């Protein structure tokens with residue numbers, strides 16, 4: 001039994017911060033929360049002095065991919081450098097580093113992540129995380145169901161499965177459901193030469209098959225009309241911000257009526273732009289906790305022949321995505337913070353803290369950002385009853401901070417201790433304690 005005594009608790013329910021709080025933890029659960037003097041501190045409890053600290057629920061990254069490293073060679077369908085590093089070698093390296101990657105999340109204050117699409121081996125990552133102390137809770141979608149397969153991503157166990165009919169769509173969902181995914185993911189990309197009705201039929205079939213099994217569906221759709229079609233077809237979660245056009249009233253009403261969660265992923269576009277534009281600016285926490293092997297690849301672009309270097313990347317209208325996020329937040333749509341970590345330039349663990357800065361630039365308050373990163377993420381995990389707030393009966397996942405996160409979201413990276421399932425971690429001790437054995441997944 002442990003008692004965290006004297007901190008200022010921001011419990012994530014939306015209430016005012018509670019000064020001089022006591023949190024009693026028994027096993028992996030929160031046994032009691034209250035003010036000092038109001039609830040007894042059991043004599044057998046180990047007291048952890050939290051005075052001068054702020055306590056927030058464990059952070060949740062609602063959109064990541066374990067099959068991507070964050071490095072330059074991880075998306076050959078975006079920039080094909082397979083003659084420099086074969087894709088199979090990239091995947092082997094990623095799988096060897098999974099225990100490190102899990103530890104990086106915990107050190108970053110991230111106690112839960114949602115892997116929104118990857119090879120079947122990502123189910124083994126979920127298993128490994130369950131039996132590893134220094135690992136976040138992992139929810140997994142398994143292979144993305146797609147109407148298009150980029151040949152560069154060919155692998156023994158690919159991240160995507162292409163379907164060509166509603167029947168194939170249903171069959172693929174059944175195959176993934178056999179592995180007990182937390183979610184089913186659909187990659188909904190408008191394809192030239194294919195009618196929207198054809199693609200909607202495939203999406204609809206996948207959603208019906210998932211819902212029949214009680215499994216929620218997350219859809220990749222970055223255009224307003226694709227996102228609208230996905231939600232109308234029954235999608236429970238939108239994996240990305242809408243980036244092409246401003247959202248309209250009908251869309252907002254649709255998301256609210258259907259109780260859809262909107263995941264932000266603002267940082268992923270910045271990551272691509274910085275690495276491929278050779279203007280990488282790492283934040284302090286990225287330098288400390290980002291995977292050095294991924295970071296080392298960023299500079300390798302400069303040494304490649306000129307003809308291999310991309311000219312420019314302008315896929316992303318930052319203004320529209322920011323405007324939409326602010327508008328949806330104001331309208332009361334549930335927002336979850338997610339990074340799309342693993343994509344080029346988006347580093348597992350610390351990227352979430354850069355996402356918070358971008359959400360703040362979009363006009364969200366620190367409190368709204370914290371809620372998106374805790375309650376919002378718990379919704380995507382499908383575990384709102386257990387995660388997302390610091391309340392009696394919930395799982396003891398929380399973070400002790402050296403500075404007030406409601407004064408500035410940048411303080412969410414001033415991590416003093418991370419508590420996951422009642423176990424206390426010192427992120428500064430991470431380097432000495434990181435896994436010495438690298439198990440291949």
Ligand SMILES: [Zn+2]
Pocket residue numbers: 063064065116340
């Ligand atoms: Zn993604």
